[in-house]
Amino acid sequence: MPQTKHLGNLPKPLSRDTLASLPARRADAHKGDFGHVLVVGGDLGTGGAVLLSAEAALRCGAGLVSVATRPEHVSAALTRLPETMCLGVSSANQLMALLERASVLVVGPGLGQAAWGRSLLSAVANAGLAQVWDADALNLLARTPLALPSASILTPHPGEAARLLGVSTEAVQADRAGAARKLARKYASVCVLKGAGTLVASPDGQLALCGRGHPAMAGAGLGDVLSGVLAALLAQGMDAWSAACLGTWLHACAGERLGVKGRGLAASDLLPVIRELLEEHSACLA
Secondary structure, three states, rough: OOOOOOHHHEEOOOOOOOOOOOOOOOOOOOHHHHEEEEOOOOOOOHHHHHHHHHHHHHOOOOOOEEEEEEHHHHHHHHHOOOEEEEOOOOOOOHHHHHHHHEEEEEEEOOOOHHHHHHHHHHHHOOOOOOOOEEOHHHHHHOOOOOOOOOEEEOOOHHHHHHHHOOOHHHHHHHHHHHHHHHHHHOOOOEEOOOOOOEEEOOOOOOEEEEEEOOOHOOOOHHHHHHHHEEEEHHHOOOOOHHHHHHHHHHHHHHHHHHHHHOOOOOOOHHHHHHHHHHHHOOOOOO
């Protein structure tokens, strides 16, 4: 007798009609209404990653955006993004004042796995704020178990997911839905398992599939952009599940729209298109 999958185990396809929306903004709105995103990362040699995340957060409507990175990167960061508040940090102690002012954290882009990155990650993990963990934050998490704050989002690619689960990348790819669900349960966070057919899983078993995207998106920095998009949606009041679903869809649709031009898609190319798509989906004015 042929086996059939239980319909409740199938992922829900993400579509414009099923995604949550940001509310329109009041005429007297001000920047304090829309959260303060702090992006932590950018070890020596990888300073661009935090800038991609920070700019994505700005372009998706976060009221305030700060960057905590190596002191060597501050001048370049302020030249590229004068709208951000950028602090050079050499130790976790210098991060504490920024953590007190932030409402949402992004940790991992360019963080590295050396002592500097480990110390910053430890401080971030103890902050009771909604967080987006990506890149080396996930690699460090696989080596040093930490409890993530509630309302957090993990954004692993298959290799990072494999390290977090202690299995091979091939095993993750063979059962992507199972891997996403296991990660969501293990870390009590929403998991965005990236790759062709990105999956979003929640600790309570919800599963969504993003069927959008383009092979031209296979390049450096696109995950950093996604992290910033997710943080901006959290900062504006979305819950982790809704933010993960909408942010994943916006990111994939932007890549799809630009992918028709072929190879050579740069991560920063997505930013104006994501902004346009977000406005189409959630207009700023009613």
